[in-house]
Amino acid sequence: MNTKQSKTKTPFSVFMRTLYTEGLDSEGFEQLCEEIFSAFYKAKVKRSFLFENSNTDFVVLSSDRIAVDCRHPAKSPIGRPAVEKFFLAMKSRKVREGIIVTSGRFAGTAQKHVEENDLPITLVDMEKLAAMAYKAGIKLVYKKEEPEAFTIISNSDREFREHLAKRLKQELMCSEDIGLNVTILSRNITRVPFYRINYRVDAEFEASGKIIHREKGEGYFYVSERTGKIEDGSFAKIFDMVPRMAYTPEGKEAGLLKPRKQITESLYDRVRSVHTKYIPYITGSDKPGVKTCIPSKKDITVQNIMCLFLPVSDVEYELFGKSRNIRSLESSSDDFIVVEPSRHICDICGGRFAAGGTVCVKCGNIADAKHGVKCTRCGKTLCVSCAFYVSRFLGKKEPICGACANKETGAKIKSYK
Ligand SMILES: [Zn+2]
Numbered sequence: 512m513n514t515k516q517s518k519t520k521t522p523f524s525v526f527m528r529t530l531y532t533e534g535l536d537s538e539g540f541e542q543l544c545e546e547i548f549s550a551f552y553k554a555k556v557k558r559s560f561l562f563e564n565s566n567t568d569f570v571v572l573s574s575d576r577i578a579v580d581c582r583h584p585a586k587s588p589i590g591r592p593a594v595e596k597f598f599l600a601m602k603s604r605k606v607r608e609g610i611i612v613t614s615g616r617f618a619g620t621a622q623k624h625v626e627e628n629d630l631p632i633t634l635v636d637m638e639k640l641a642a643m644a645y646k647a648g649i650k651l652v653y654k655k656e657e658p659e660a661f662t663i664i665s666n667s668d669r670e671f672r673e674h675l676a677k678r679l680k681q682e683l684m685c686s687e688d689i690g691l692n693v694t695i696l697s698r699n700i701t702r703v704p705f706y707r708i709n710y711r712v713d714a715e716f717e718a719s720g721k722i723i724h725r726e727k728g729e730g731y732f733y734v735s736e737r738t739g740k741i742e743d744g745s746f747a748k749i750f751d752m753v754p755r756m757a758y759t760p761e762g763k764e765a766g767l768l769k770p771r772k773q774i775t776e777s778l779y780d781r782v783r784s785v786h787t788k789y790i791p792y793i794t795g796s797d798k799p800g801v802k803t804c805i806p807s808k809k810d811i812t813v814q815n816i817m818c819l820f821l822p823v824s825d826v827e828y829e830l831f832g833k834s835r836n837i838r839s840l841e842s843s844s845d846d847f848i849v850v851e852p853s854r855h856i857c858d859i860c861g862g863r864f865a866a867g868g869t870v871c872v873k874c875g876n877i878a879d880a881k882h883g884v885k886c887t888r889c890g891k892t893l894c895v896s897c898a899f900y901v902s903r904f905l906g907k908k909e910p911i912c913g914a915c916a917n918k919e920t921g922a923k924i925k926s927y928k
């Protein structure tokens with residue numbers, strides 16, 4: 512390695528952009544080539560058609576005009592006829608230099624033909640393209656560097672019981688240790704797929720004949736295969752962090768490696784809304800205006816799709832003797848996502864609530880703030896059905912537990928109803 516290279520390596524690795532070939536259609540591949548060649552030759556790229564009835568070519572404008580022929584997807588190797596045809600088109604358009612770039616491979620006859628006839632054509636395969644990209648400050652990911660699907664290690668029953676108890680402790684008040692009063696009755700684990708879809712946006716917006724905004728960015732979303740729902744940030748926070756293992760889906764599961772069309776469509780919608788900007792500008796008649804800049808579908812490139820099979824567990828558990836069901840999406844950490852019930856349900860009134868409820872240590876009911884009480888004598892947490900009330904002056908009632916009620920002498924004691 513010479514000094515020049517090692518000097519430039521550090522800033523490159525810090526600021527290097529990454530482009531992916533995964534998931535690109537022919538148009539996307541052309542865009543990718545456009546970016547790489549324009550960075551490599553430090554030249555503007557102009558699209559034009561080199562062949563009649565063909566729309567797959569573009570021309571790099573540098574000191575010399577260079578014609579580029581993009582071949583993707585390329586199922587069969589590119590041979591001598593393709594090179595001959597390209598050279599004829601170059602001659603007729605008076606282009607002196609040409610590049611054929613493919614995501615596939617070149618047949619030996621193609622390279623031989625170029626060499627024997629000393630043609631001004633460079634054959635660029637992905638390895639070569641990646642090398643050119645690297646020199647231009649772009650990391651090109653073209654090999655499957657990672658397997659397509661992953662999973663994570665699911666918790667043991669004992670671990671899950673601990674995580675569940677911890678969660679219940681955070682959300683519910685209880686005078687006794689919830690951890691000692693949770694029992695897992697059954698736990699059934701299945702794996703359901705989620706997609707992590709990486710995208711890139713690059714859009715230009717014009718108003719009054721001027722470019723007023725360029726929206727560039729990249730990101731990713733997790734999407735559920737089952738519901739098509741785009742998961743929120745807390746999902747990413749958990750599942751970005753947990754260690755993944757390569758997973759080889761088989762049979763029906765293997766068919767889920769590629770997301771359904773609706774799923775990528777919903778991603779486009781989300782990306783469009785995330786990257787919509789309202790840009791102020793001066794109109795043709797010198798007045799201030801605001802343009803709503805919404806990237807179009809062609810401004811968005813899906814770069815990489817990873818399939819993550821996550822363990823979903825259906826659990827029946829007992830809390831203070833009362834049995835309950837919970838469906839959750841587990842991680843190998845102590846974080847998990849409760850799918851159903853999404854919120855606690857008050858056993859007295861059926862109302863839903865997120866936190867601040869009470870566990871009745873007598874009957875195992877979960878009660879919301881309105882239907883949970885604390886014994887004013889011993890502090891036991893109860894539901895209103897299990898509580899007694901001591902009448903005080905001016906109609907004031909104090910909730911107490913049964914044991915404390917027996918110790919009360921002379922007071923007027925009533926049950927809830
Ligand atoms: Zn209630």
Ligand SMILES: [Zn+2]
Binds near residue numbers: 871873874894895896
């Ligand atoms: Zn109760």
Ligand SMILES: [Zn+2]
Binds near residue numbers: 887889890911914916
């Ligand atoms: Zn009591």
